Amino acid sequence: MSFDDQLPPKIRLLRAAAELLANSEGSAVSTRQITKLAGVTAPTLYHHFGDKEGLFDAVVSAGFEEYVAGERDFAPSGEPLEDVRRMWDNHVQFGLTQPHLYLVMFGNIRPESRPAIVADAEALLEEMLNKAAIAGQINVPPREAARSILAANVGVTLMLIAEPVEERNLELSTMTRDSMIFAVSTETARGAAADDSGKSSVVVAAIALNAALQASHSDQLSSSELKLFLEWLHRISSSS
């Protein structure tokens, strides 16, 4: 019944919930199962976690630490987009090795209530994409790119989880991954910024933007705005 009588109930609840979530094959996990395995009664659960979802969120946070650790642990390769690729793979891997945990984290969709985890995963991706943006490697704002890539990543992972194990084809993942990354990347040498992507900085980007703006009159700013904008740009680009 109760396992680990030494530990405080809060932790026993967390472990029991995690264990049941990991081992439950398909069927749902009830609070009674959890409290019984933890050797605790119902009110204890609600005292510590508010409600069932609160407990699951807490379990997920722990699982998410693991997930994030996987996302962060590998040393940055210096190639941000390569790192994004690895984050994608890590995401899928996490979903396939811990499908039930993953489903609680990402699969528990209801209208107008998105899992707290999604925002975190999005932030992680955005952070990495920001590096790519600084290096002039993407042609979309990092936030939008992150949202888009994450949506596809989740979609692929859910698809793979839903498939029978023997039919799972990871090529679905790699293909979709590369499609998404390629689509937001400047990889195929489009602009000046992409040329000196290696040594990018505020200055390089400013110079590139300066050149690009003067080459093609953007109609996003009025002429007076543009004048001031260019002056600031000049100030920034001549700062080194």
Added chain:
Amino acid sequence: MSFDDQLPPKIRLLRAAAELLANSEGSAVSTRQITKLAGVTAPTLYHHFGDKEGLFDAVVSAGFEEYVAGERDFAPSGEPLEDVRRMWDNHVQFGLTQPHLYLVMFGNIRPESRPAIVADAEALLEEMLNKAAIAGQINVPPREAARSILAANVGVTLMLIAEPVEERNLELSTMTRDSMIFAVSTETARGAAADDSGKSSVVVAAIALNAALQASHSDQLSSSELKLFLEWLHRISSSS
């Protein structure tokens, strides 16, 4: 209470379930609600549909007809990939206008049991992509392309459903859609992009500069200047 006393109970149950699914805002739909609205008692439901999921499946079959009708109805434009684009949009639209029905169809993920609907939707997409393949417009086998695109499509739709209505940004959809379609297509849209490479490089440079500025707090501009500068930058970088 009971609505439509004339019709046979089986149909009343279907209609009641469909109506409740469509109107229930967030919360789950219980068999008691359904049977009450249908003016029928519980055993009737189980006699006709086996269990709750059987009833939902039946409702979904009907909803799916509607969905498929939407997918098929527009005349082929002669541009298969354009049709794929419309199928994507139709898919998202269906998900957003009937979120609960959609969640029953696509969101009810459990390990190794995929909703029957997914296979049908995949087949529909594949059919269209096959036309594109015949026209030499894609560089990936239609089946794999369909799976990949559908996964992203579902992921995006689930993301959008999970977001608060006022925050929903359909650009997430169009962006992901175009990324996926472009990635499988042989169309050299990148070359086409090079035509207005001036604007395009402005956007790239602006995105890079934006990211770089926020990463390294440049002291070349005062905070008020920087604020305005960033706003202009945003305006430029979010111009299509």
Added chain:
DNA sequence: TAGCACCTATAGCGTTGCTATATGAAGTGG
């Protein structure tokens, strides 16, 4: 020792999906 905050248990509420059993209606063969 008194008081207080924190933690846990007893017991039970209301709701859920589902069913054992019985009743009514409709057709069929003698």
Added chain:
DNA sequence: CCACTTCATATAGCAACGCTATAGGTGCTA
């Protein structure tokens, strides 16, 4: 016309669910 089966619906209730009002126990500080 009457049994007899078959189908469809209702009565009543079970076990499990998430959750909670209330109270008792525990350890700390005054």
